[in-house]
């Protein structure tokens with residue numbers, strides 16, 4: 001009898017220990033950075049860089065660095081470095097997918113990150129860019145757009161360093177997050193195949209900005225193919241065979257809206273393009289004041305004027321199937337404001353709608369970032 005009791009006790013203890021262990025694992029998963037925001041390696045590939053002290057004998061920041069090898073060359077390490085405390089914060093990783101190789105991604109990244117500086121507070125959240133090399137690089141690009149009226153040069157085809165921001169909900173009980181936004185060169189989804197490691201890393205993010213290129217109306221079919229191929233690969237990469245399971249949220253950005261009247265043919269379409277821009281400007285609050293209903297209104301306007309835009313009709317049906325009705329949205333933006341074809345003639349550069357896709361992607365990822 002006592003032996004039986006002993007065995008039963010042992011079984012209960014082992015079961016409790018296993019349950020506790022599983023709970024702790026789940027908690028750990030949920031509450032900390034699971035993978036490197038740059039290369040996707042498991043977060044245990046991070047090691048401390050904190051053995052040295054600076055010249056005044058003070059310890060360096062307690063930084064950690066990812067030593068994952070990111071190409072076929074063993075010396076090419078990821079090297080993404082962050083302060084150690086950021087390991088304990090849950091991360092969201094977003095990236096852009098360009099329909100062409102010059103769809104306006106880098107200009108948007110520069111406009112959006114600059115607009116958030118030094119921090120930006122909305123009704124629901126506060127957003128604060130974290131200092132990094134990429135943040136400084138985007139800052140310089142933005143200064144050169146504003147002051148020299150010159151656009152950035154083409155993005156290198158390599159694994160991009162993300163720029164990061166801390167997002168704090170304004171309600172006390174919600175969870176803080178860090179968001180990493182990666183500016184991948186448009187060539188990666190346009191030219192590369194599944195064997196390519198950069199393309200595979202791009203497929204591993206938590207949410208996407210699709211960038212439709214307005215200036216390539218004649219290349220609509222090619223742009224659609226890039227997006228369709230990406231969606232097929234995304235589904236395969238996640239192992240989602242069943243059509244009922246939804247893909248991660250997708251913000252479809254039309255980033256050069258100021259250019260629209262010059263991209264369409266004939267006086268009738270030009271007048272329609274002017275009306276479309278006017279309707280979008282009249283559609284309600286945007287950027288730090290934006291709301292879910294204003295975002296929905298602009299999405300509906302893009303559908304109403306879909307004949308002016310490449311890819312909109314094709315993507316609308318496809319994304320409803322892939323992401324569900326609320327899992328994607330069209331975002332008209334003017335990354336450099338309403339300047340049209342001549343940036344040098346612009347008196348002032350005021351971005352329009354550049355924060356909206358970021359806030360919406362946060363919202364669609366489960367953070368209450370938008371008021372109704």
Ligand SMILES: Nc1nc2c(ncn2[C@@H]2O[C@H](COP(=O)(O)OP(=O)(O)O)[C@@H](O)[C@H]2O)c(=O)[nH]1
Nearest residue numbers: 101102103104105106107151255256335336340
């Ligand atoms: N008018 C206008 N042109 C833009 C805008 N954004 C980008 N462009 C043009 O598109 C080109 C490519 O932009 P970029 O952001 O580098 O594209 P990426 O290759 O997708 O990163 C720029 O050099 C500009 O000529 C915009 O908001 N308005």
Ligand SMILES: [Mg+2]
Nearest residue numbers: 105106154155
């Ligand atoms: Mg670029």
Ligand SMILES: [Zn+2]
Nearest residue numbers: 036039066078
């Ligand atoms: Zn890494």
